[in-house]
Amino acid sequence: xxxxxxxxxxxxxxxxxxxxxxxxxxxxxxxxxxxxxxxxxxxxxxxxxxxxxxxxxxxxxxxxxxxxxxxxxxxxxxxxxxxxxxxxxxxxxxxxxxxxxxxxxxxxxxxxxxxxxxxxxxxxxxxxxxxxxxxxxxxxxxxxxxxxxxxxxxxxxxxxxxxxxxxxxxxxxxxxxxxxxxxxxxxxxxxxxxxxxxxxxxxxxxxxxxxxxxxxxxxxxxxxxx
Amino acid sequence: xxxxxxxxxxxxxxxxxxxxxxxxxxxxxxxxxxxxxxxxxxxxxxxxxxxxxxxxxxxxxxxxxxxxxxxxxxxxxxxxxx
Amino acid sequence: xxxxxxxxxxxxxxxxxxxxxxxxxxxxxxxxxxxxxxxxxxxxxxxxxxxxxxxxxxxxxxxxxxxxxxxxxxxxxxxxxxxxxxxxxxxxxxxxxxxxxxxxxxxxxxxxxxxx
Numbered sequence: 001x002x003x004x005x006x007x008x009x010x011x012x013x014x015x016x017x018x019x020x021x022x023x024x025x026x027x028x029x030x031x032x033x034x035x036x037x038x039x040x041x042x043x044x045x046x047x048x049x050x051x052x053x054x055x056x057x058x059x060x061x062x063x064x065x066x067x068x069x070x071x072x073x074x075x076x077x078x079x080x081x082x083x084x085x086x087x088x089x090x091x092x093x094x095x096x097x098x099x100x101x102x103x104x105x106x107x108x109x110x111x112x113x114x115x116x117x118x119x120x121x122x123x124x125x126x127x128x129x130x131x132x133x134x135x136x137x138x139x140x141x142x143x144x145x146x147x148x149x150x151x152x153x154x155x156x157x158x159x160x161x162x163x164x165x166x167x168x169x170x171x172x173x174x175x176x177x178x179x180x181x182x183x184x185x186x187x188x189x190x191x192x193x194x195x196x197x198x199x200x201x202x203x204x205x206x207x208x209x210x211x212x213x214x215x216x217x218x219x220x221x222x223x224x225x226x
Numbered sequence: 227x228x229x230x231x232x233x234x235x236x237x238x239x240x241x242x243x244x245x246x247x248x249x250x251x252x253x254x255x256x257x258x259x260x261x262x263x264x265x266x267x268x269x270x271x272x273x274x275x276x277x278x279x280x281x282x283x284x285x286x287x288x289x290x291x292x293x294x295x296x297x298x299x300x301x302x303x304x305x306x307x308x
Numbered sequence: 309x310x311x312x313x314x315x316x317x318x319x320x321x322x323x324x325x326x327x328x329x330x331x332x333x334x335x336x337x338x339x340x341x342x343x344x345x346x347x348x349x350x351x352x353x354x355x356x357x358x359x360x361x362x363x364x365x366x367x368x369x370x371x372x373x374x375x376x377x378x379x380x381x382x383x384x385x386x387x388x389x390x391x392x393x394x395x396x397x398x399x400x401x402x403x404x405x406x407x408x409x410x411x412x413x414x415x416x417x418x419x420x421x422x423x424x
Binding site: 011015018019022023026027029030031037038039042043046054055057058059062063066067070073074077078080081084085088126128131132205208209212213215216 | 314317318321322325326328329332333336337358362363365370371372373374376377378380381383384385387388389391392394395396398399402
Protein backbone atom coordinates (compact mmCIF):
# COMPACT_ATOMS: atom_id res chain seq x y z
CA UNK A 1 0.00 0.00 0.00
CA UNK A 2 2.66 2.53 1.01
CA UNK A 3 4.86 3.75 -1.81
CA UNK A 4 7.88 3.58 0.52
CA UNK A 5 7.73 -0.18 0.15
CA UNK A 6 11.13 -1.00 -1.41
CA UNK A 7 9.54 -3.70 -3.57
CA UNK A 8 7.27 -1.13 -5.23
CA UNK A 9 10.32 0.78 -6.40
CA UNK A 10 12.54 -2.17 -7.17
CA UNK A 11 10.21 -3.94 -9.61
CA UNK A 12 9.72 -1.02 -12.03
CA UNK A 13 13.45 -0.32 -11.96
CA UNK A 14 14.21 -3.96 -12.72
CA UNK A 15 11.65 -4.02 -15.53
CA UNK A 16 13.00 -0.83 -17.04
CA UNK A 17 16.51 -2.29 -17.01
CA UNK A 18 15.37 -5.54 -18.65
CA UNK A 19 13.30 -3.59 -21.18
CA UNK A 20 16.18 -1.32 -22.15
CA UNK A 21 18.47 -4.32 -22.55
CA UNK A 22 15.93 -6.21 -24.66
CA UNK A 23 15.22 -3.21 -26.86
CA UNK A 24 18.91 -2.60 -27.39
CA UNK A 25 19.41 -6.24 -28.39
CA UNK A 26 16.39 -6.13 -30.70
CA UNK A 27 17.53 -2.89 -32.33
CA UNK A 28 21.06 -4.09 -32.92
CA UNK A 29 19.68 -7.37 -34.28
CA UNK A 30 17.53 -5.50 -36.80
CA UNK A 31 20.07 -2.94 -37.92
CA UNK A 32 23.22 -5.01 -37.54
CA UNK A 33 25.65 -5.49 -40.41
CA UNK A 34 24.37 -7.34 -43.45
CA UNK A 35 26.21 -10.62 -43.39
CA UNK A 36 24.94 -13.87 -44.80
CA UNK A 37 21.52 -14.49 -43.30
CA UNK A 38 20.05 -17.89 -42.54
CA UNK A 39 16.81 -16.94 -44.30
CA UNK A 40 18.35 -16.69 -47.77
CA UNK A 41 20.13 -20.01 -47.31
CA UNK A 42 16.98 -21.76 -46.08
CA UNK A 43 14.71 -20.34 -48.80
CA UNK A 44 17.24 -21.30 -51.47
CA UNK A 45 17.31 -24.94 -50.38
CA UNK A 46 13.54 -25.35 -49.93
CA UNK A 47 12.96 -26.99 -53.37
CA UNK A 48 15.22 -29.93 -52.48
CA UNK A 49 13.80 -30.45 -48.99
CA UNK A 50 10.76 -32.53 -49.95
CA UNK A 51 8.22 -29.87 -48.94
CA UNK A 52 7.58 -26.63 -50.77
CA UNK A 53 6.19 -24.83 -47.71
CA UNK A 54 9.32 -23.19 -46.23
CA UNK A 55 8.12 -23.55 -42.64
CA UNK A 56 7.47 -27.28 -43.06
CA UNK A 57 10.85 -27.81 -44.69
CA UNK A 58 12.58 -26.01 -41.83
CA UNK A 59 10.58 -27.94 -39.22
CA UNK A 60 11.00 -31.41 -40.68
CA UNK A 61 14.18 -31.21 -42.68
CA UNK A 62 16.63 -28.43 -41.85
CA UNK A 63 15.87 -28.34 -38.14
CA UNK A 64 14.42 -31.81 -37.74
CA UNK A 65 16.45 -32.38 -34.56
CA UNK A 66 14.69 -29.50 -32.93
CA UNK A 67 11.26 -30.81 -33.86
CA UNK A 68 12.11 -34.32 -32.64
CA UNK A 69 13.13 -32.93 -29.28
CA UNK A 70 10.03 -30.78 -29.20
CA UNK A 71 7.85 -33.86 -29.61
CA UNK A 72 9.84 -35.43 -26.79
CA UNK A 73 9.08 -32.37 -24.66
CA UNK A 74 5.36 -32.84 -25.33
CA UNK A 75 5.64 -36.47 -24.33
CA UNK A 76 7.51 -35.50 -21.16
CA UNK A 77 4.83 -32.96 -20.28
CA UNK A 78 2.16 -35.63 -20.65
CA UNK A 79 4.16 -38.05 -18.49
CA UNK A 80 4.47 -35.31 -15.88
CA UNK A 81 0.72 -34.71 -15.92
CA UNK A 82 -0.02 -38.43 -15.65
CA UNK A 83 2.36 -38.86 -12.74
CA UNK A 84 0.58 -36.14 -10.73
CA UNK A 85 -2.58 -38.13 -10.27
CA UNK A 86 -5.81 -39.25 -11.91
CA UNK A 87 -7.84 -37.12 -14.28
CA UNK A 88 -10.49 -34.79 -12.93
CA UNK A 89 -14.05 -36.08 -12.78
CA UNK A 90 -15.69 -35.96 -16.23
CA UNK A 91 -18.01 -33.09 -17.10
CA UNK A 92 -21.70 -33.77 -16.99
CA UNK A 93 -23.28 -34.89 -20.23
CA UNK A 94 -24.24 -31.93 -22.42
CA UNK A 95 -27.83 -31.14 -23.34
CA UNK A 96 -29.29 -32.53 -26.56
CA UNK A 97 -28.63 -29.38 -28.58
CA UNK A 98 -24.94 -29.12 -27.74
CA UNK A 99 -24.58 -32.86 -27.97
CA UNK A 100 -25.79 -33.05 -31.56
CA UNK A 101 -23.70 -30.00 -32.46
CA UNK A 102 -20.65 -31.82 -31.10
CA UNK A 103 -21.60 -34.75 -33.31
CA UNK A 104 -21.20 -32.44 -36.30
CA UNK A 105 -18.22 -30.42 -35.18
CA UNK A 106 -15.91 -33.26 -34.19
CA UNK A 107 -15.90 -35.10 -37.56
CA UNK A 108 -15.35 -31.77 -39.28
CA UNK A 109 -12.41 -30.96 -37.01
CA UNK A 110 -10.92 -34.35 -37.85
CA UNK A 111 -11.38 -33.81 -41.60
CA UNK A 112 -9.92 -30.31 -41.32
CA UNK A 113 -6.97 -31.78 -39.42
CA UNK A 114 -6.35 -34.33 -42.15
CA UNK A 115 -6.56 -31.61 -44.77
CA UNK A 116 -4.08 -29.39 -42.91
CA UNK A 117 -1.71 -32.33 -42.53
CA UNK A 118 -1.78 -33.06 -46.26
CA UNK A 119 -1.66 -29.46 -47.47
CA UNK A 120 1.22 -28.65 -45.08
CA UNK A 121 3.77 -29.69 -47.68
CA UNK A 122 2.81 -26.94 -50.13
CA UNK A 123 0.82 -24.34 -48.19
CA UNK A 124 0.36 -23.13 -44.61
CA UNK A 125 -0.49 -26.12 -42.45
CA UNK A 126 1.30 -29.19 -41.17
CA UNK A 127 1.59 -31.52 -38.23
CA UNK A 128 1.30 -28.92 -35.50
CA UNK A 129 -1.80 -27.22 -36.82
CA UNK A 130 -3.42 -30.56 -37.63
CA UNK A 131 -2.51 -31.93 -34.20
CA UNK A 132 -3.97 -28.82 -32.58
CA UNK A 133 -7.26 -29.40 -34.38
CA UNK A 134 -7.35 -33.04 -33.28
CA UNK A 135 -6.60 -31.90 -29.73
CA UNK A 136 -9.44 -29.37 -30.00
CA UNK A 137 -11.76 -32.19 -31.14
CA UNK A 138 -10.78 -34.13 -28.01
CA UNK A 139 -11.39 -31.09 -25.79
CA UNK A 140 -14.82 -30.60 -27.39
CA UNK A 141 -15.69 -34.21 -26.63
CA UNK A 142 -14.46 -33.86 -23.05
CA UNK A 143 -16.42 -30.65 -22.48
CA UNK A 144 -19.62 -32.22 -23.75
CA UNK A 145 -19.27 -34.97 -21.17
CA UNK A 146 -17.67 -37.88 -23.01
CA UNK A 147 -15.45 -39.64 -20.48
CA UNK A 148 -11.82 -39.73 -21.56
CA UNK A 149 -12.31 -37.19 -24.38
CA UNK A 150 -12.92 -39.89 -26.96
CA UNK A 151 -9.38 -41.20 -26.48
CA UNK A 152 -8.70 -44.95 -26.51
CA UNK A 153 -7.88 -46.89 -23.36
CA UNK A 154 -4.62 -46.27 -21.58
CA UNK A 155 -2.60 -48.98 -23.34
CA UNK A 156 -3.43 -47.59 -26.79
CA UNK A 157 -3.16 -44.03 -25.58
CA UNK A 158 0.44 -44.68 -24.55
CA UNK A 159 1.24 -45.94 -28.04
CA UNK A 160 -0.52 -42.97 -29.60
CA UNK A 161 1.29 -40.42 -27.40
CA UNK A 162 4.70 -41.91 -28.13
CA UNK A 163 4.06 -42.52 -31.83
CA UNK A 164 5.43 -39.21 -33.14
CA UNK A 165 8.69 -39.39 -31.20
CA UNK A 166 9.03 -43.08 -32.00
CA UNK A 167 8.49 -42.81 -35.76
CA UNK A 168 10.72 -39.75 -35.94
CA UNK A 169 13.56 -41.39 -34.01
CA UNK A 170 13.24 -44.70 -35.85
CA UNK A 171 13.45 -43.02 -39.25
CA UNK A 172 16.42 -41.01 -38.07
CA UNK A 173 18.22 -44.08 -36.76
CA UNK A 174 17.42 -46.11 -39.89
CA UNK A 175 18.88 -43.39 -42.08
CA UNK A 176 21.94 -43.38 -39.85
CA UNK A 177 22.20 -47.17 -40.18
CA UNK A 178 22.06 -46.86 -43.96
CA UNK A 179 24.96 -44.43 -43.70
CA UNK A 180 23.27 -41.14 -44.51
CA UNK A 181 23.50 -39.47 -41.12
CA UNK A 182 20.80 -38.92 -38.49
CA UNK A 183 17.67 -37.49 -40.17
CA UNK A 184 19.47 -36.74 -43.45
CA UNK A 185 16.77 -37.69 -45.95
CA UNK A 186 17.70 -38.92 -49.43
CA UNK A 187 16.06 -36.35 -51.77
CA UNK A 188 14.01 -38.99 -53.63
CA UNK A 189 12.41 -40.23 -50.41
CA UNK A 190 12.21 -36.91 -48.59
CA UNK A 191 8.56 -36.21 -49.29
CA UNK A 192 7.37 -39.67 -48.25
CA UNK A 193 9.50 -39.64 -45.09
CA UNK A 194 8.33 -36.17 -44.10
CA UNK A 195 4.71 -37.17 -44.59
CA UNK A 196 5.19 -40.34 -42.53
CA UNK A 197 6.79 -38.42 -39.69
CA UNK A 198 4.13 -35.73 -39.87
CA UNK A 199 1.32 -38.26 -39.70
CA UNK A 200 2.79 -39.84 -36.58
CA UNK A 201 3.46 -36.42 -35.09
CA UNK A 202 -0.11 -35.24 -35.80
CA UNK A 203 -1.64 -38.23 -34.03
CA UNK A 204 0.73 -37.81 -31.09
CA UNK A 205 0.19 -34.08 -30.75
CA UNK A 206 -3.58 -34.47 -30.94
CA UNK A 207 -3.68 -37.29 -28.39
CA UNK A 208 -1.22 -35.52 -26.09
CA UNK A 209 -3.10 -32.22 -26.10
CA UNK A 210 -6.45 -33.90 -25.47
CA UNK A 211 -4.98 -36.08 -22.72
CA UNK A 212 -3.26 -33.05 -21.20
CA UNK A 213 -6.61 -31.27 -21.05
CA UNK A 214 -8.01 -34.12 -18.96
CA UNK A 215 -5.35 -33.17 -16.43
CA UNK A 216 -4.27 -36.57 -15.20
CA UNK A 217 -4.04 -40.25 -15.82
CA UNK A 218 -7.12 -41.57 -17.60
CA UNK A 219 -9.65 -43.11 -15.22
CA UNK A 220 -9.94 -46.87 -15.23
CA UNK A 221 -12.07 -48.59 -17.81
CA UNK A 222 -15.11 -46.41 -18.33
CA UNK A 223 -14.79 -47.20 -22.04
CA UNK A 224 -12.22 -49.79 -22.97
CA UNK A 225 -12.24 -49.27 -26.74
CA UNK A 226 -12.96 -46.14 -28.79
CA UNK B 227 4.28 4.36 -46.39
CA UNK B 228 0.73 3.16 -46.67
CA UNK B 229 -1.16 5.19 -44.04
CA UNK B 230 -4.02 2.69 -43.91
CA UNK B 231 -1.65 -0.15 -43.10
CA UNK B 232 0.13 1.91 -40.46
CA UNK B 233 -3.20 2.79 -38.92
CA UNK B 234 -4.15 -0.88 -38.84
CA UNK B 235 -0.82 -1.79 -37.23
CA UNK B 236 -1.21 0.83 -34.53
CA UNK B 237 -4.84 -0.08 -33.88
CA UNK B 238 -4.01 -3.79 -33.62
CA UNK B 239 -1.04 -3.22 -31.33
CA UNK B 240 -2.88 -0.88 -28.98
CA UNK B 241 -5.89 -3.21 -28.81
CA UNK B 242 -3.62 -6.11 -27.94
CA UNK B 243 -1.83 -4.02 -25.35
CA UNK B 244 -5.14 -3.00 -23.80
CA UNK B 245 -6.36 -6.60 -23.73
CA UNK B 246 -3.10 -7.80 -22.18
CA UNK B 247 -3.27 -5.12 -19.49
CA UNK B 248 -6.90 -5.89 -18.77
CA UNK B 249 -6.24 -9.64 -18.60
CA UNK B 250 -3.24 -9.17 -16.32
CA UNK B 251 -4.93 -6.76 -13.92
CA UNK B 252 -8.27 -8.56 -13.70
CA UNK B 253 -8.88 -10.04 -10.26
CA UNK B 254 -11.86 -12.10 -11.28
CA UNK B 255 -10.73 -15.43 -12.78
CA UNK B 256 -13.37 -15.85 -15.46
CA UNK B 257 -13.04 -12.28 -16.68
CA UNK B 258 -9.25 -12.51 -16.85
CA UNK B 259 -9.32 -15.77 -18.78
CA UNK B 260 -11.88 -14.55 -21.31
CA UNK B 261 -9.81 -11.42 -21.92
CA UNK B 262 -6.83 -13.70 -22.41
CA UNK B 263 -8.76 -15.74 -25.00
CA UNK B 264 -9.59 -12.54 -26.87
CA UNK B 265 -5.91 -11.65 -26.71
CA UNK B 266 -5.03 -15.02 -28.27
CA UNK B 267 -7.49 -14.51 -31.12
CA UNK B 268 -6.09 -11.10 -31.98
CA UNK B 269 -2.62 -12.58 -31.76
CA UNK B 270 -3.56 -14.83 -34.68
CA UNK B 271 -4.40 -11.66 -36.61
CA UNK B 272 -0.93 -10.28 -35.87
CA UNK B 273 0.71 -13.43 -37.27
CA UNK B 274 -1.42 -13.17 -40.39
CA UNK B 275 -0.42 -9.50 -40.77
CA UNK B 276 3.29 -10.35 -40.42
CA UNK B 277 3.02 -12.98 -43.17
CA UNK B 278 3.14 -16.01 -40.89
CA UNK B 279 -0.05 -17.89 -41.83
CA UNK B 280 1.29 -21.14 -40.38
CA UNK B 281 1.49 -19.47 -36.99
CA UNK B 282 -1.91 -17.83 -37.40
CA UNK B 283 -3.51 -21.25 -37.92
CA UNK B 284 -1.77 -22.77 -34.93
CA UNK B 285 -2.47 -19.79 -32.71
CA UNK B 286 -6.17 -19.69 -33.56
CA UNK B 287 -6.52 -23.37 -32.69
CA UNK B 288 -4.22 -23.47 -29.67
CA UNK B 289 -3.96 -19.97 -28.23
CA UNK B 290 -7.67 -19.33 -28.33
CA UNK B 291 -9.16 -22.82 -28.28
CA UNK B 292 -7.04 -25.22 -26.25
CA UNK B 293 -5.32 -22.76 -23.92
CA UNK B 294 -8.65 -21.02 -23.39
CA UNK B 295 -10.40 -24.25 -22.42
CA UNK B 296 -7.53 -25.18 -20.08
CA UNK B 297 -7.48 -21.80 -18.38
CA UNK B 298 -11.26 -21.69 -18.05
CA UNK B 299 -11.21 -24.92 -16.08
CA UNK B 300 -8.49 -23.41 -13.87
CA UNK B 301 -10.55 -20.25 -13.45
CA UNK B 302 -13.55 -22.32 -12.44
CA UNK B 303 -11.53 -24.00 -9.71
CA UNK B 304 -10.10 -20.69 -8.53
CA UNK B 305 -13.55 -19.10 -8.41
CA UNK B 306 -15.01 -22.03 -6.47
CA UNK B 307 -12.27 -21.76 -3.88
CA UNK B 308 -13.11 -18.18 -2.91
CA UNK C 309 10.68 0.81 -48.66
CA UNK C 310 13.20 -0.56 -46.25
CA UNK C 311 12.18 2.10 -43.72
CA UNK C 312 8.64 0.85 -43.95
CA UNK C 313 9.74 -2.68 -43.06
CA UNK C 314 11.90 -1.44 -40.20
CA UNK C 315 9.01 0.60 -38.83
CA UNK C 316 6.68 -2.41 -38.84
CA UNK C 317 9.35 -4.57 -37.22
CA UNK C 318 9.95 -1.94 -34.54
CA UNK C 319 6.24 -1.51 -33.87
CA UNK C 320 5.46 -5.19 -33.40
CA UNK C 321 8.81 -6.04 -31.82
CA UNK C 322 8.45 -3.13 -29.40
CA UNK C 323 4.94 -4.29 -28.53
CA UNK C 324 6.40 -7.76 -27.97
CA UNK C 325 9.00 -6.42 -25.53
CA UNK C 326 6.23 -4.53 -23.74
CA UNK C 327 4.14 -7.73 -23.47
CA UNK C 328 7.15 -9.54 -22.05
CA UNK C 329 7.71 -6.85 -19.42
CA UNK C 330 4.03 -6.72 -18.48
CA UNK C 331 4.07 -10.50 -18.13
CA UNK C 332 7.15 -10.44 -15.91
CA UNK C 333 5.57 -7.77 -13.71
CA UNK C 334 2.36 -9.70 -13.33
CA UNK C 335 4.20 -12.97 -12.80
CA UNK C 336 6.20 -11.70 -9.85
CA UNK C 337 3.53 -9.55 -8.25
CA UNK C 338 0.38 -11.70 -8.39
CA UNK C 339 -0.04 -14.81 -6.30
CA UNK C 340 -2.85 -17.01 -7.74
CA UNK C 341 -1.86 -19.74 -10.14
CA UNK C 342 -4.27 -18.71 -12.89
CA UNK C 343 -2.86 -15.18 -12.88
CA UNK C 344 0.68 -16.49 -13.08
CA UNK C 345 -0.29 -18.67 -16.04
CA UNK C 346 -1.88 -15.78 -17.93
CA UNK C 347 1.25 -13.76 -17.20
CA UNK C 348 3.48 -16.59 -18.44
CA UNK C 349 1.48 -16.97 -21.64
CA UNK C 350 1.59 -13.24 -22.31
CA UNK C 351 5.36 -13.28 -21.76
CA UNK C 352 5.50 -16.05 -24.35
CA UNK C 353 3.35 -14.03 -26.75
CA UNK C 354 5.84 -11.18 -26.37
CA UNK C 355 8.78 -13.44 -27.24
CA UNK C 356 6.88 -14.76 -30.28
CA UNK C 357 6.16 -11.17 -31.34
CA UNK C 358 9.85 -10.33 -31.33
CA UNK C 359 10.78 -13.47 -33.29
CA UNK C 360 8.07 -12.97 -35.92
CA UNK C 361 8.95 -9.28 -36.23
CA UNK C 362 12.59 -10.21 -36.88
CA UNK C 363 11.46 -12.66 -39.57
CA UNK C 364 9.28 -10.06 -41.36
CA UNK C 365 10.63 -8.89 -44.72
CA UNK C 366 7.84 -6.70 -46.04
CA UNK C 367 4.52 -7.45 -47.67
CA UNK C 368 5.94 -8.73 -50.94
CA UNK C 369 9.02 -10.65 -49.87
CA UNK C 370 8.91 -14.13 -48.29
CA UNK C 371 9.63 -13.97 -44.55
CA UNK C 372 12.43 -15.89 -42.83
CA UNK C 373 10.98 -19.38 -42.17
CA UNK C 374 13.43 -20.30 -39.38
CA UNK C 375 11.96 -18.10 -36.61
CA UNK C 376 8.50 -19.16 -37.77
CA UNK C 377 9.38 -22.80 -37.18
CA UNK C 378 10.74 -21.90 -33.73
CA UNK C 379 7.57 -20.04 -32.81
CA UNK C 380 5.33 -22.83 -34.10
CA UNK C 381 6.97 -25.37 -31.81
CA UNK C 382 7.01 -22.75 -29.07
CA UNK C 383 3.22 -22.29 -29.22
CA UNK C 384 2.63 -26.01 -28.75
CA UNK C 385 5.20 -26.30 -25.96
CA UNK C 386 3.67 -23.28 -24.18
CA UNK C 387 0.23 -24.86 -24.08
CA UNK C 388 1.55 -28.19 -22.85
CA UNK C 389 3.56 -26.37 -20.16
CA UNK C 390 0.35 -24.60 -19.12
CA UNK C 391 -1.42 -27.94 -18.84
CA UNK C 392 1.44 -29.35 -16.75
CA UNK C 393 1.36 -26.31 -14.45
CA UNK C 394 -2.38 -26.74 -13.96
CA UNK C 395 -1.87 -30.41 -13.07
CA UNK C 396 0.71 -29.33 -10.49
CA UNK C 397 -1.71 -26.77 -9.13
CA UNK C 398 -4.47 -29.33 -8.76
CA UNK C 399 -2.10 -31.71 -6.98
CA UNK C 400 -1.03 -28.95 -4.60
CA UNK C 401 -4.67 -28.15 -3.84
CA UNK C 402 -5.28 -31.79 -3.06
CA UNK C 403 -2.26 -32.00 -0.75
CA UNK C 404 -3.00 -28.85 1.27
CA UNK C 405 -6.37 -27.38 0.38
CA UNK C 406 -6.86 -25.16 3.41
CA UNK C 407 -3.41 -23.60 3.13
CA UNK C 408 -3.71 -22.62 -0.52
CA UNK C 409 -7.20 -21.19 -0.31
CA UNK C 410 -6.26 -18.85 2.55
CA UNK C 411 -2.92 -17.77 1.15
CA UNK C 412 -4.36 -17.08 -2.29
CA UNK C 413 -7.11 -14.76 -1.16
CA UNK C 414 -5.00 -12.80 1.29
CA UNK C 415 -1.84 -12.27 -0.72
CA UNK C 416 -3.85 -11.53 -3.86
CA UNK C 417 -5.63 -8.60 -2.27
CA UNK C 418 -2.55 -7.12 -0.73
CA UNK C 419 -0.49 -7.36 -3.89
CA UNK C 420 -3.21 -5.80 -5.97
CA UNK C 421 -3.38 -2.87 -3.60
CA UNK C 422 0.36 -2.35 -3.89
CA UNK C 423 0.82 -2.41 -7.62
CA UNK C 424 -2.41 -1.83 -9.44
